Amino acid sequence: MRKKFILILALILISITVYSQQPPTVILVSFDGFRWDYLHRGITPNLQKIIDNGVHALSLQPSFPSKTFPNHYSIITGMYPQNHGLISNSFYDHVEKDWYGMRRNENEWYLGEPFWQTAQRNGILAASYFWPGSEQDIESRRPKYFKAYNHDEPYLNRIDGVIEWLKYSEDKRPNFITLYFHDTDSYGHEFGPNSPEINESIKRIDSVTAYLISSLKDNKLSDVNLIFVSDHGMTEISRERIINIEEMLSGYNCFFEDSGPLMRITPPSEKLEEVFDLLKKNEKNFTAYKRKDVPKHFNYSNHPFIGDIVLIAEMGWSLADNRALKRMERNYSKGDHGYDNHNTDMHGIFIAYGPKFKSSYKTGTLLNIDIYPLLCKIFEIDPRSNIDGSLDRIEFILND
Numbered sequence: 001m002r003k004k005f006i007l008i009l010a011l012i013l014i015s016i017t018v019y020s021q022q023p024p025t026v027i028l029v030s031f032d033g034f035r036w037d038y039l040h041r042g043i044t045p046n047l048q049k050i051i052d053n054g055v056h057a058l059s060l061q062p063s064f065p066s067k068t069f070p071n072h073y074s075i076i077t078g079m080y081p082q083n084h085g086l087i088s089n090s091f092y093d094h095v096e097k098d099w100y101g102m103r104r105n106e107n108e109w110y111l112g113e114p115f116w117q118t119a120q121r122n123g124i125l126a127a128s129y130f131w132p133g134s135e136q137d138i139e140s141r142r143p144k145y146f147k148a149y150n151h152d153e154p155y156l157n158r159i160d161g162v163i164e165w166l167k168y169s170e171d172k173r174p175n176f177i178t179l180y181f182h183d184t185d186s187y188g189h190e191f192g193p194n195s196p197e198i199n200e201s202i203k204r205i206d207s208v209t210a211y212l213i214s215s216l217k218d219n220k221l222s223d224v225n226l227i228f229v230s231d232h233g234m235t236e237i238s239r240e241r242i243i244n245i246e247e248m249l250s251g252y253n254c255f256f257e258d259s260g261p262l263m264r265i266t267p268p269s270e271k272l273e274e275v276f277d278l279l280k281k282n283e284k285n286f287t288a289y290k291r292k293d294v295p296k297h298f299n300y301s302n303h304p305f306i307g308d309i310v311l312i313a314e315m316g317w318s319l320a321d322n323r324a325l326k327r328m329e330r331n332y333s334k335g336d337h338g339y340d341n342h343n344t345d346m347h348g349i350f351i352a353y354g355p356k357f358k359s360s361y362k363t364g365t366l367l368n369i370d371i372y373p374l375l376c377k378i379f380e381i382d383p384r385s386n387i388d389g390s391l392d393r394i395e396f397i398l399n400d
């Protein structure tokens with residue numbers, strides 16, 4: 001009798017030990033362009049339930065520029081765009097004489113180490129149902145399971161795909177998964193952040209969240225940790241607030257990159273001072289900086305592909321060269337992002353829920369570069385030492 005009791009006790013202890021050695025599971029969900037205050041419109045009951053039982057930050061501050069690829073890659077690497085290399089959604093590689101764009105997967109442009117690579121180096125499998133940088137052309141740089149980006153993939157299929165991965169046998173099952181939805185970005189651009197159409201999009205995202213939660217529950221996966229983020233916010237722009245920079249600099253043969261909230265300019269080297277002076281003289285509703293003088297708080301001067309001069313538009317203003325101007329006049333959108341990342345219109349959301357996180361806990365604005373060290377802490381693995389993020393600024397949201 002006593003022997004049997006000790007045996008049962010030993011078995012219980014062994015199973016507790018084995019269970020506690022299993023790594024946690026985390027799904028990192030991005031709602032593109034979901035501005036922080038969309039949660040305060042009273043149209044997101046399902047997200048509100050998660051907020052009530054999890055951690056909710058006032059907002060998530062993106063890195064500069066507050067654009068999609070730079071910020072998804074900041075979230076997953078813990079680095080500023082000037083250090084992880086994706087200084088915008090597209091930029092000119094002055095060495096290779098080639099354009100980086102959102103469909104380019106050559107790993108040479110993606111610096112830093114994405115969290116899925118850090119995880120897999122430590123024996124934790126990762127998967128991605130879309131994330132910028134998840135399709136790089138070297139296997140070790142990608143999650144083990146990943147989907148090639150398909151904008152038209154129905155939202156519920158994406159969730160079903162994630163559930164399938166989580167039902168894999170223990171040796172094949174990913175413990176870190178990313179998931180992405182573009183809806184609020186598309187509608188925010190087309191109709192603006194204060195339109196009835198964006199409110200419908202916000203409601204759609206809330207229903208998608210409900211489906212994710214119920215799918216996890218139905219499959220007995222309720223111990224999964226969820227982190228909901230967005231890459232940036234959105235602000236209203238207008239046709240009356242476009243500045244033609246190419247016209248201002250006509251005759252100087254400058255090279256222009258980007259348009260809208262920011263622009264990077266490379267003049268012929270002997271004309272740099274002249275062009276810069278001209279921009280400073282006409283500086284209205286935008287600010288011009290030489291690359292090395294971009295204020296420290298933007299963290300946007302290290303990378304050589306940034307170009308010689310950086311222009312940052314005031315909120316709601318759009319900068320254009322002749323080509324961008326034509327595009328803006330033909331197909332004008334009512335919302336944009338990419339502006340000063342300290343302006344709250346550019347801020348996104350941060351909600352975390354699950355056994356690793358405190359419940360009913362509210363905190364102030366968090367920085368998106370701190371999510372990578374947070375993930376490392378959750379999985380008890382070492383972060384890369386060259387990141388810009390800091391665990392100290394975010395660790396307090398975890399359960400003790």
Ligand SMILES: [Zn+2]
Pocket residue numbers: 032033067068069185231232
């Ligand atoms: Zn975006």
